Amino acid sequence: MEFVPLGDSLVPKVAKLVNRCLEFEAVTPWTVNRCTILDPNYDPEMAVIAIDKGEPVGVVIGAQRTKAPPELVSREHGWLKLVVVEPRYMQSGLGDQLLLAVERALKSKGAKDVRVSDFVGWYFWPGIDLRYQDLIRFLGDHGYVKVNENVEYEVDLLGLRPSSLVLEKEATLAAKGYAFTVAPQDRRSEVIEWVHSNFGPLYSHEVSETFRHDVPSVWLALKGGEIVGFSAYRTSELDWFGPIGVSEEERRKGLGSVLLYKSLLSMREEGRRIALISCNPHLFFSQIPSIRGVRDYWILSKKL
Ligand SMILES: CC(C)(COP(=O)(O)OP(=O)(O)OC[C@H]1O[C@@H](n2cnc3c(N)ncnc32)[C@H](O)[C@@H]1OP(=O)(O)O)[C@@H](O)C(=O)NCCC(=O)NCCS
Structure with a gap:
């Protein structure tokens, strides 16, 4: 058995390991890249891969916010983005070894606590799927406790139609001087700055991702321009919807609902079958007829 950092050549194999061991996942090499090498905070010393006979059999990836977003940079907190070990190696203590190696690396770099696995901006998942009871138990045995939860909703986009109620809201809003438009590339900085000042650096980072597409995947509500x-939508992953936000003084007028449908219908037109929405349980989303909560995530944490 050897322990190596994650390099480009291992990425496809790590994706396969994840899908083999975590039966509810369908991650691609893109996702592994996005959450590791492409994360500006990525530190290879915290991505430890156990290799046996040339194949990865266990991976633990840690992270700290050392670069992005700049406002949240701090060595005080650590995260575990990925903990996966081939079941047949669990009894051998490989999981303990990998976990301790990454915890030690985090601690030596100043982390006082560590969370699994909601490293917003560059995460695989916003927590641990509750169905991975063995993983939750393994982390529990290592002192991790539940500190929060998240839900992932899935919207079946097949059959999605504009809701008559929302169309009515849009017409009423239009009569009052509101308009809806896809953000043009030349409003990039204005949009990102607006989201930043109203919703903070994590939302603005996610919105900045939509501008990597020729036509940015972000709808705007405008009043007097x-x-x-x-x-x-389509921020880090093609099926992702969100974030969504309306300025505080403009809420409960229907703007959020119109924006929500605009994006979901764009996804539908672009050929997506489903939209995935991860957030705290939220009443706002229950207005979509084909929405259902599909995954419950626990966020675990531990003092180092
Ligand atoms: C969620 C959000 C985008 C909704 O925008 P909005 O313009 O106020 O939404 P709408 O006016 O279209 O609301 C539609 C319905 O959703 C429900 N709803 C909206 N906000 C709600 C809230 N805070 N609590 C409970 N229900 C809510 C209501 O049923 C509402 O209908 P009603 O006003 O007739 O009762 C807005 O509250 C917001 O920006 N929140 C902060 C960011 C956020 O939490 N985003 C969601 C996670 S990414």
């Missing part, structure tokens, strides 16, 4: 709300 000024931005008052947005809804983003």
Whole structure:
């Protein structure tokens, strides 16, 4: 058995390991890249891969916010983005070894606590799927406790139609001077700055991702030409919807619902079958007829 950092050549194999061991996942090499090498905070010393006979059999990836977003940079907190070990190696203590190696690396770099696995901006999942009871138990045995939870909703986009109620809201809003438009590339900095000042650096990072597409995957609500709300989709992954936000003084007027449908219908037109929405349980989303909560995530944490 040897322990190596994650390099480009191992990425496809790590994706396969994840899908083999975590039966509810369907990650691609893109996802592994996005959450590791492409994360500006990526530190190879915290991505430890156990290799046996040339194949990865266990991976633990840690992270700290050392570069991005700049406002949240701090060595005080650590995260585990990925903990996966081939079941047949669990009894051998490989999981303990990998976990301790990454915890030690985090501690030596100043982390006082560590969370699994909601490293917003560059995460695989916003927590641990509750169905991975063995993983939760393994982390529990190592002192991790539940500190929060998240839900992932799935919207079946097949059959999605504009809701008559929302169309009515849109017409009423239009009569009052509101308009809805896809953000043009030349409003990139304005949009990102607006989201930043209204919703902070994590939302603005995610919205900035939509501008990597020729036509940015973000809808805007405008009043007199000024931005008052947005809804983003296809941020880091093709099936992802969100974030969405409306300025505080403009809420409960229907803007959020119109923006939500605009993005979901864009996804539908672009050929996506489903939209995935991860967030704290939220009443706002229950207005979509084909939405259902599909995954419950626990966020675990431990003092180092
Ligand atoms: C969620 C959000 C985008 C909704 O925008 P909005 O313009 O106020 O939404 P709408 O006016 O279209 O609301 C539609 C319905 O959703 C429900 N709803 C909206 N906000 C709600 C809230 N905070 N609590 C409970 N229900 C809510 C209501 O049923 C509402 O209908 P009603 O006003 O007739 O009762 C807005 O509250 C927001 O920006 N929140 C902060 C960011 C956020 O939490 N985003 C979601 C996670 S990414």
